[in-house]
Amino acid sequence: MIVTTTSIFVDDQQKALEFYTSKLGFQLKNDVPLGADRWLTVVSPEAPDGVELLLEPSGHPAVKPFKEALVADGIPFNSFGVEDVRAEYERLTALGVEFVQKPADMGPVITAVLDDTCGNLIQIASTKA
Template sequence: MIITTTSVFVDDQAQALEFYTTVLGFRLKTDVPAGGARWLTVVSPEAPDGVELLLEPSVHPAVTPFKEALVADGIPWNSFGVQDVQAEHERLSALGVRFVQPPTRMGPAVTAVLDDTCGNLIQIASVPEA
């Protein structure tokens, strides 16, 4: 069994697609109409056949209070691996991304947490290879 798709709930799919592609650098993989929304996935350009991130509309009534509670507590919903958290923090900050946690050493890992403009906190992390 492998993970093929994971999701992030987004307030606006078009805004999310813009942020996740133009700002974070993911690439559009799938864009298919699905009722009143879209089956909209992005992938890492470093792994175009890897795990897809579904930009899923926050339409279920439980989603908004759930997302708001996570953000209020400073809990990121997803974590993305990067080679160098400090360099990625600088690149994204220059693009106007708001970080709620600057690069911080957590044992062997370095993490930072950003606001994805779609109602979520996202962690970026680098862990040295063993």
């Protein structure tokens, strides 16, 4: 068994698509209309046939309080691996991405946490050399 798709709840699918592609660098994989919403997935350009990230609409009543509680407590919803957190922090900051945690040494990894503009905190992490 393997993971093929994972999801993140987003407030606005189009806004999320623009952020995840133009800022974070993911590539569009699927965009299938489903009534008012879409089956909208992105993938890493480094693994175009790898795990898809579904930009899931936040319409279910349980989603809003769940997301708000995570953000209020500073808990990232997902974690993305990068080669160099500090370099990625600089690249993303230059693109206007807001971070709620600057790069920090966390034992065997370095992490930073960003706001995805769609109601989520996202951690980026890299292992120390």
